[in-house]
Amino acid sequence: MTQHDAGGSRPALRADRLGRRYGRVWGLRDCTFELPAGAVAALVGPNGAGKTTLMEMIVGLLEPTDGQVSVFGETSRAGAAQTLARVGYVAQDHPLYRDFTVADMFRLGQAMNPSWDQKLAAARIEALGIPLTRKIKKLSGGQQAQVSLTMALAKRAPLLVLDEPVSSLDPVARLEFMRDVMASAAEANLTFLISSHVVSELERICDWLIILAGGHVQLAGSADDLLEAHQLLTVPRDTQDAELPGTVIHRTDSDSPSYRHSVVLVRADVGQVAQRSRPGWQADPLTYEQLVLGYLQRQGTAATRNDPATVAQRPAPSTREFTR
Amino acid sequence: MIWVTWRQHRGQALCCLALLAALAVYAIIEGTSMRSAFSSDGLTGPCLARTQGTGCEGAVGAFMGEFGTVVNIAFWSVALIVPGLIGVVVGAPLIARELEYGTWRLAWSQSVPRARWVSVKLALVTGGLIVLGAALTAVITWYRAPMDQLTGRLQNNVFDFEGLVPTAYILCAFGFAVLAGLLIRRSIPAMIAAFVPWLAIRLVIEFDFRARFLAPLTGAMSPRCTSQAGCGWGFGQVPQATGRIADLVLGAKPGNLVIYQPADRFWPFQFIEAGIFVGLAAVALGATIWLLHRRAA
Numbered sequence: 001m002t003q004h005d006a007g008g009s010r011p012a013l014r015a016d017r018l019g020r021r022y023g024r025v026w027g028l029r030d031c032t033f034e035l036p037a038g039a040v041a042a043l044v045g046p047n048g049a050g051k052t053t054l055m056e057m058i059v060g061l062l063e064p065t066d067g068q069v070s071v072f073g074e075t076s077r078a079g080a081a082q083t084l085a086r087v088g089y090v091a092q093d094h095p096l097y098r099d100f101t102v103a104d105m106f107r108l109g110q111a112m113n114p115s116w117d118q119k120l121a122a123a124r125i126e127a128l129g130i131p132l133t134r135k136i137k138k139l140s141g142g143q144q145a146q147v148s149l150t151m152a153l154a155k156r157a158p159l160l161v162l163d164e165p166v167s168s169l170d171p172v173a174r175l176e177f178m179r180d181v182m183a184s185a186a187e188a189n190l191t192f193l194i195s196s197h198v199v200s201e202l203e204r205i206c207d208w209l210i211i212l213a214g215g216h217v218q219l220a221g222s223a224d225d226l227l228e229a230h231q232l233l234t235v236p237r238d239t240q241d242a243e244l245p246g247t248v249i250h251r252t253d254s255d256s257p258s259y260r261h262s263v264v265l266v267r268a269d270v271g272q273v274a275q276r277s278r279p280g281w282q283a284d285p286l287t288y289e290q291l292v293l294g295y296l297q298r299q300g301t302a303a304t305r306n307d308p309a310t311v312a313q314r315p316a317p318s319t320r321e322f323t324r
Numbered sequence: 325m326i327w328v329t330w331r332q333h334r335g336q337a338l339c340c341l342a343l344l345a346a347l348a349v350y351a352i353i354e355g356t357s358m359r360s361a362f363s364s365d366g367l368t369g370p371c372l373a374r375t376q377g378t379g380c381e382g383a384v385g386a387f388m389g390e391f392g393t394v395v396n397i398a399f400w401s402v403a404l405i406v407p408g409l410i411g412v413v414v415g416a417p418l419i420a421r422e423l424e425y426g427t428w429r430l431a432w433s434q435s436v437p438r439a440r441w442v443s444v445k446l447a448l449v450t451g452g453l454i455v456l457g458a459a460l461t462a463v464i465t466w467y468r469a470p471m472d473q474l475t476g477r478l479q480n481n482v483f484d485f486e487g488l489v490p491t492a493y494i495l496c497a498f499g500f501a502v503l504a505g506l507l508i509r510r511s512i513p514a515m516i517a518a519f520v521p522w523l524a525i526r527l528v529i530e531f532d533f534r535a536r537f538l539a540p541l542t543g544a545m546s547p548r549c550t551s552q553a554g555c556g557w558g559f560g561q562v563p564q565a566t567g568r569i570a571d572l573v574l575g576a577k578p579g580n581l582v583i584y585q586p587a588d589r590f591w592p593f594q595f596i597e598a599g600i601f602v603g604l605a606a607v608a609l610g611a612t613i614w615l616l617h618r619r620a621a
Contacts, residue, residue, distance in 0.1 A: 059433050079437045079617065091429030098425070100331070108328050112434035112441075148430075155435070 010073040012037040012159050012191035013058065019066030020053050026215050027053040031067070033210055033220035035193065037158070040185050042202035042223075043195040044292050045212035051195040052092060054212065055161050058193070059089040071159050085115065088152030088160040093168060094145045098137040102130060102147055109151045121154035142173030149177070153184055162194045166201060174198070178205050203288040211295045218295045223288060230291055231273050233264045234282040244268075245276035250294040265294035325436060325444040333449060336414050340456050343410075347460065351467035358391050362470040384474055395471050400481040403464075407457070407490050408522045411497025414453065416514035418445060419612070420505030439617040446502065446609055453498055457491025464490070476570030477590045480530055487594035492601035497522045499608030506612050525604070529597065535574055537596045538589060545580040 013035040020028045028050035035041050045051050056062035057069050060076050060083035069076045076083045096105055102125060110116040125132060128150075130143050139147065145165055152160050162181070166174040182205045185192055193210075196202050209226055211219040219226060233244065237260035241248045246268025253262045265286075266273070273283055330337075362368060365383045419442070422428040432438040464485040465472075475482055483489065501518035508514045546567030565573045570587035577583060585593075 056429075061429065061433055079432070079439065081435055081437050084433060084437065085435040087433075089429070089433040091426065091433065093426055095426040095428075095430045097332070097427060097430075104331060108331070109434065111325060111328050112436045114435060 010037075011035055012039065013069070013071055013193065014073075015054070015058075015067070015069045017067030018054070018057060018064050018069050020050075020057060020062060021065040026065075028057075028212075029066070029215045031212075031217050033217055035191060035208060035210075037072075037191050038185075038189055039208040039222075040182070040192045040206050041194065041208035041210055042199075042206035043193055043210045043212060044197075044199060044202065044296070045195075045218075046296060049212040050215045051212055052163055055089070055163050055193070055195065058159075059087045059161050060084045061089075085113065085155075086157055086159060088155045088157040090145070090148045090152050090160070090162045090165050092163040094148035094165065096136045096144055096147060099135060101133050101135050102139075103132040105136065105147060105151060106132075106154070109154055113155045115156040117154045117156050120156075121150050124150045124153065140173070141168045142170070142177065145169060145173070145177055146180070149180065149184075153188075153190075159191045159193070162192065164195055164197070166196060166198060174201055181205060199289045199292045209288075209292070211292060213296055213298075218298070227286055227288065227291060229267060229269055230286055230294075231266050231268055231270070232284045232286045232290060233266060233273070234284065235262055235264060235278075236260065236280055237262050243276070243278075245272040250298045265290065325441065326448065329445045329448045332445075333414075333452070337452060340410065340414075340452075344456065344459055344463070348463050351463050354394070355467040355469075358395070358467075358470050361387060361390060367470070367473070387470075388474065391471065395468065396475065396479075396481045400484065403485060404526075405523065407493035408497040408519050408526065410456070411453070411494045411499075411522070412501040412515040412518045414449060415498040415501030416505045416518060417511040418449065418502050418505060419616075420509055420511040420514045423505075423509040424511060439613060442613055442616050446613070450495065450498070450609075453494050454491055457494045461486060461488075461490045474569065476572060476587050478570070478572035478585055478587060478593065480534070483534070483590070483593070483597075484530070487591065488598035489594055489601065492598035492605070493522075493526065495605040496525075496601040496608075499605035499612075503608040503612045503615075506615060529600065534593065534597060535572070535585065537593050538585070540574055540583045540585055542577065542581050542583050545576065545582045 011034040015031050015033050018028065018031040019026060031050070031054060043051050043054070053062065057064050057078070058071065058076060060078050060080060063078035071083070071086045074082065074086065076087075097108075100108070106118065106121050106125075109121065110118055122132070125147070128143070128146050130139065130146065136144060136147065145168070149162070149165065152162070165181075166177050169177060178201055181192060181194070184190060185205075194202060194206065207223050209219065209221065209223045210217060230249070231246075235244070237253055237255075239262065241251070244264060244266055246266045249265040249267055251262055251264045254260065277283070365387045367380065367383050367387060419428075422431055431441060468482065468485065472482055472486075477483060477486055484493075497518060500522050501514055504514035504517040505511060508517055543566055545565050565576065565582045566584050568587065572585040572587075574583045574585065
């Protein structure tokens, strides 16, 4: 729109060998990816994958141990005013001051952000039917999430980073929240990076995908390209991995007595599959969720064995990122 | 940022005002009756001013009997911890509450760098505490004024509430609590963790160091003391062993000598002690800003 496009073809977000170590443990390591301006990107991964660490380095809350991250061509530096002003951030559990009114929160946003758009904030909150004079603690979880998103939008930053924005919301509120995100993205040509456990929610609105597991980027790219580059094959149980086309990402062996088969997610395009295909093999259309789950299960760790789409477990309210 | 600080601390400010008002009400009631007793006991006349108490032992005894325990002992032991409580209650949540509730992610991801955020908040709250400390000191000084004429201002029970030190005590406890809040990340434990060392330092300085801030003087004992019993040191002992009512007598030496701190050392001692506590506060607050700035990195 305005300032956002100033960079022309510069990526909205670029991570280059980005890493963060907590003591002797790497929370995130060797993380490299690019996000074009206007993308709505899903950041998925199990608990402890490094999602929050990555986001905190992008928004300027945390300094990388290694590598760097840049927003519209400018390197992010933790605690630097320019970095902070370039990114709107909705932190996990959308923290707000509970005894503030909505109007107080906006006044805080205005006091602490030079480019604050009070008209946008007021109009948005009115459209949502949230009274300005109501205290935050009297709002529902969905309304609190909306106030947080409104504050991030009114900051007028070209990049928005949302950390698990819908995890505490009921299904209807999730739907409304995500619809709002999509509308804002389209309206103002904003770039979004959204983390979530709820893969199905993200599928609806995200056109870009970053899968993080074990502190590493497993996959990053446009959702359409990634879906095209992967196939889901059903093959006889005794098929060796070496016989399969491309790279095997994840394999589920079934011992059903009637038909011993395996379902395999491979990284291979249609051509490669056609070339190697044998009678009895079946290729199914791949969904976004299957792709994500395949990569998450690839790790074989305890954290990824659960279905991330339904895992409701919340990480302990964490100040760990801050402490170390 | 000024508005943000005010909005987050206005509840505390109102509580502090209420505390000040309660103290003022008590001070006016008790101070007024002390003033009228002071004159009706005959202490406003020449007996005290010209003779340093000699010749009005009876009047002093009567006045002390009525007010000495309440003003010097009871008030002192209650009010001793008040500056520490004010400091830790205001200081501990300043950062700890942001960490407890996760709002640090909100506060520090706005366009204001966190080092500036904390610097502005600390400056404004410190300013508020200085005003509060000065007001509390003024009220207590007015309240104690008649008593001070009998006890001098160097006695612990007086020194702790007048001049500069009450404000310095508040600031020190505040600084400790802000730092503890950053390190412990929980308001209540931070209050305790700040209050305990504050009280320890406070008492050690009061009882072990204050009387030796400057080398005590040795002088001849008042002739009255050598000739008859009934003079010594401490509250309401008229006259003091030096013969001057406001001196702080520390002990006696053979040969009718007395070791003491002269009354005119009140302000030098105030500056020394306030300097120690303000210095501790500055170190704690400086460390807080530095840690916060560095932890971003």
